[in-house]
Amino acid sequence: MPTMKKRTSVHALTVLALLASSAYLTVELRSEERDSAPGVQTVKDRPVGAGDIDKDSGAQRWERLNNPARTVLRGDQGQILATFTDKARTATLRGPSRTFAEPANTAVRVVTEDWVRLMPQAWRQGAEKEAWFKTWFKEASTTKEDDLFATAFQYAAGAPVKKDAKGLAYAGDANFGPVNPDLTKNRGTPLLEQSDFFHYLGIPYTFRDGTTKQPEPTRAKAIDCSGFVRMVFGYRARYPLASDDNKGDGLPRTANGMARSHLGADILPLSGPAPWYERPKNIDVLQPGDLLFFKMDHHTGARLDHVALYLGPDTEGHKTFISSRKEVNGPTIGDKGGxxxxxxSGFYAQLLRSAKRL
Known part of the structure; x- marks a missing residue:
């Protein structure tokens, strides 16, 4: 198995190609919220049934950790090289450093060595010894293909169009949704929700339960918050997709459906009384690639109504996400609207309610 050190020496052109997918947005910074963010916190964890790492052995080592139950691969200095969480297909691997930036929309950047990929099966204790994982990991630890982060930034403002062999544009600058022709019927929001990935693509899509859905021309190149997640995890990374909430065993259509589904591992469980619930008291357990769920709108009753992809710390040490939002009309890591x-104590920080690792 190739060492993680070899992987970190991937040619610089690979990194540059990934950076080319980053986008640039235009808006004034919300400095008052940025200044109110506290310093970054440190996660302290204790191994389950494992002693100290022998830092002089030069060997890699598998180790079990809890809260949440997971397996990590440690390097020769005890550093974590990869994380695999029970019940989740999302794996976080250490690789070449990349920078994701939107200088016209926010002064901060996300500089990360975390690469987030989907495994073919959900993780369980001892899976590192199984043939399917060994085959997958050999490829995943050396591949130059886009991970979930690189894919996500292929839909932000200014992202170049990408087409498949048949000429279908599957990536490029995405809108949130079409302009609302009658604000009074949609609670005054200027852009309509309910734009899924197949609307963006402009093609009919048949789901696993046999349901076929047709795209609406007015929603071409548009994906709302959950449509964005379904595009990145589902259509692009091939995570199974449900045709709607509570239909089939794939990723549900809405943020609320995703948050309350049985899929993956609940990292920050929903708690507190409906309809507003409680903000999680400790978010240190999050890792890059987790889905974040928010309660933002009193018109949606007890439903959670926004979903985002957690990226990890930004260059100022704060926990940052990307999501498709009305305020900037598409996917962003920026400051407009929060x-x-x-x-x-910013807008989204106050309204975070739960998190899941798919």
Whole structure:
């Protein structure tokens, strides 16, 4: 198995190609919220049934951790090289550093060595010894293909169009939704919700339960918050998709459906009384690639109504996410309508309610 050190020496052109997918948005910074964010916190964890790492052995080592139950691969200095969480297909691997930036929309950047990919099966204790995982990991630890983060930024403002062999444009600058022709019928929101990935693509899509849905021309190149997640995890990374909430065993259509589904591992469980619930008291257990769920609108009753992809710390040390939002008309890590951070006292930080690792 190739070492993780070899993987970190991937040619610089690979990194540059990934950076080319980053986008640039235009808006004034919300400095008052940025200044209110506290310093980054440190996660302290204790191994389950494992002793100290022998830092002089030069060997890698598998280790079990809890809260949540997971397996990590440690390097020769005890550093975590990869994380695999029970019940989840999302794996976080250490790789070449990349920078994701939107300088016209926010002064901060996300510089990360975390690469997030989907495994073919959900993780369980001892899976590192199984043939399916060994085959997958050999490829995943060396591939130059886009991970979930690189894919997500292929839909932000200014992202170049990408087409498949048949000429279908499957990536490029995405809108949130069409302009609302009658604000009074949609609670005054200027852009309509309910734009799924197949609307963006402009093609009919048949789901696993046999349901075929047709795209609406007015929603071409548009994906709302959950449509964005379904595009990145589902259509692009091939995570199974349900035709709607509570239909089939795939990723549900809405943020509420995703948050309350049995899929993956609940990292921050929903708690507190409906309809507003409670903000999680400790968010240190999050890792890059987790889905974040928010309660933002009193018109949606007890439903959670926004979903985002957690990226990890930004260059100022704060916990940052990307999501498709009305304020900037598409996917963003920017500040318009609220800083894209979940620590501190900003808009989204106050309205975070739960998190899941698919």
């Amino acid at each position: 800083v894209s951070r979940i620590d501190g």
